[in-house]
Amino acid sequence: xxxxxxxxxxxxxxxxxxxxxxxxxxxxxxxxxxxxxxxxxxxxxxxxxxxxxxxxxxxxxxxxxxxxxxxxxxxxxxxxxxxxxxxxxxxxxxxxxxxxxxxxxxxxxxxxxxxxxxxxxxxxxxxxxxxxxxxxxxxxxxxxxxxxxxxxxxxxxxxxxxxxxxxxxxxxxxxxxxxxxxxxxxxxxxxxxxxxxxxxxxxxxxxxxxxxxxxxxxxxxxxxxxxxxxxxxxxxxxxxxxxxxxxxxxxxxxxxxxxxxxxxxxxxxxxxxxxxxxxxxxxxxxxxxx
Amino acid sequence: xxxxxxxxxxxxxxxxxxxxxxxxxxxxxxxxxxxxxxxxxxxxxxxxxxxxxxxxxxxxxxxxxxxxxxxxxx
Numbered sequence: 001x002x003x004x005x006x007x008x009x010x011x012x013x014x015x016x017x018x019x020x021x022x023x024x025x026x027x028x029x030x031x032x033x034x035x036x037x038x039x040x041x042x043x044x045x046x047x048x049x050x051x052x053x054x055x056x057x058x059x060x061x062x063x064x065x066x067x068x069x070x071x072x073x074x075x076x077x078x079x080x081x082x083x084x085x086x087x088x089x090x091x092x093x094x095x096x097x098x099x100x101x102x103x104x105x106x107x108x109x110x111x112x113x114x115x116x117x118x119x120x121x122x123x124x125x126x127x128x129x130x131x132x133x134x135x136x137x138x139x140x141x142x143x144x145x146x147x148x149x150x151x152x153x154x155x156x157x158x159x160x161x162x163x164x165x166x167x168x169x170x171x172x173x174x175x176x177x178x179x180x181x182x183x184x185x186x187x188x189x190x191x192x193x194x195x196x197x198x199x200x201x202x203x204x205x206x207x208x209x210x211x212x213x214x215x216x217x218x219x220x221x222x223x224x225x226x227x228x229x230x231x232x233x234x235x236x237x238x239x240x241x242x243x244x245x246x247x248x249x250x251x252x253x254x255x256x257x258x259x260x261x262x263x264x265x266x267x268x269x270x271x272x273x274x275x276x277x278x279x280x281x282x283x284x285x286x287x288x289x290x
Numbered sequence: 291x292x293x294x295x296x297x298x299x300x301x302x303x304x305x306x307x308x309x310x311x312x313x314x315x316x317x318x319x320x321x322x323x324x325x326x327x328x329x330x331x332x333x334x335x336x337x338x339x340x341x342x343x344x345x346x347x348x349x350x351x352x353x354x355x356x357x358x359x360x361x362x363x364x
Contacts, residue, residue, distance in 0.1 A: 015323065021315070066323040073333050076340040083306055083334065084299065103314035104306075104330060107323050117317050128315070139305055215308050222304050222335060224342055232308070266305055272313035 013061035016108045019044065019089045020270065021118065021125050022097040024053045035092050038085050039063075044093075047111055049118040052125055055093055056114060064107050073105075090270040094136065100128045100277075101270035121277065128275045135210060135236050136268030140249065141223070142201065142231035142261055144194055149260040153189045160186055197261050198231045201252050208245040209235040213273050227262065234273035300341060307334045 017038050037044045037057035047054045062068045073079055086104045093099045108114045118125065154160055163182045170178045206212055215232040223229055237245045246265070253263040311330040 069323070070328065073328065076337045079333065080299075080303065080337045080341055083310055083337065084302060086310055087302065087306055101310070101314045103312075103316050104310040105328075106316070109323060113322075117322075121317055125315075137309075139308070218304065218307065222307055222338060224300065224304065224338075234308075266301070269305070269309060270314075272309035275313075275315050277315045277317065 013065070014058040015061045015064050016047075016111055016114050017042070017057045017059045017064060018102050018106045018108060018114060019055045019057075019086065020093060020099045020101045021129070022053045022055070022093065022099045023129060024048045024051050035089065036085070037089060038082055044089055047114055049115040050122060052118045052122065054114050054118055055089070055099075056111065058111075059107075069105065069107065087270075094268070094270050098129055098133050098135075099270060100125060100132065100275045101272050124277045128277060132236065132271040132274055134240075135238050135271060135274075136242070137271040137273055138209075138235045138237055138245065138249075138265060138267035139215075139269060140201065140205065140231065140233045140235065141218075141229055141264045141266075142198060142256065143223075143225055143227035143264070144230045144261045145227040146190060149190055149193060150186060152260050153186060153193065157189055160189060193259055194230050194261070197256050197259055201231065201256070201263065202233070204248050204252050205233075205235055205245065208241045208248055209237050210241075211236040211274055215273070230261070234269075236271055236274045300338075303334070303338045303341060307331060307338065 019038075035044050036042075037059070039057075039059060042057035042059050044055050044057055047056050060068075063072050083104055090099060090101050108117065154164075160182075163178070163185055167175065167178045167182055202212075212233055212235045215234055217229040217232045220226075220228070235245070249263065249265045253265070256263045311334040
């Protein structure tokens, strides 16, 4: 293929958007081949290099090229649809194949450059494919409305009730210190309740996952809830363990709810958190043309 | 699936902030022309906030329309 042009494209300059990598199965038609790509008019095509297949779309260089993509990133409506499209393509691919997901926005100049990258990183990519074989990723986020939990503990905890009783009868002089003690004890019980739930969830789910990883808790701006995110984790689960994993998470969800915490399970996701190939340090064209 | 049916895009975006924008394979080759040096998390957060705004505006509009209808009916 000639650099910068792709058969079927309308003769405009195009570049190659990469979604992820699967094992090559020569001669096989991928179910996903031909599905809608990162932009509606782009198809998703397999690009075979040795024993690996990259799934790619030829996309217009004016939007996805070095400088075009950077300015395109400022258009939030456009970008939102692209992020969701990237995910949708990977979800379709993973319904029939093990797939190593690439980060959003991985773009090469042309298909020979994609093939070169696959050849250069053949060993790591094969390892990554082995690691995620027959699995999917599941997300667990736990939210806690601290004020609700606080009220619950204030009415339910015997120790806290005792302290409140003492506080009510305290002399004005002793009151100040008792007040401090009360607040500290309450904070302590809130923290202990949260920590206990989080530990139980971790232990319970780890039993049915082949790998797990903590994820940084999101700020309220990202998750958009009034409750705080007190746990964020990703689990890699084999197809065989999935029913037990889901049952356990449903049971833990109930258990947490009794303590005023909400467990949210999402998935199946492409195994983003369990493919850790990162090779950086090469200044890209976009960086150098600014 | 435990995904929110009503709010799928919103939820998907906040999940993708952790995933498609933060994780996944990164192979910067000589020919990679994408997002090296771009803080995708920050970019994604802006997208998310913009869509929260949009959803909130739609809700408010719906509420405004509903109350206008009620007033008109009275």
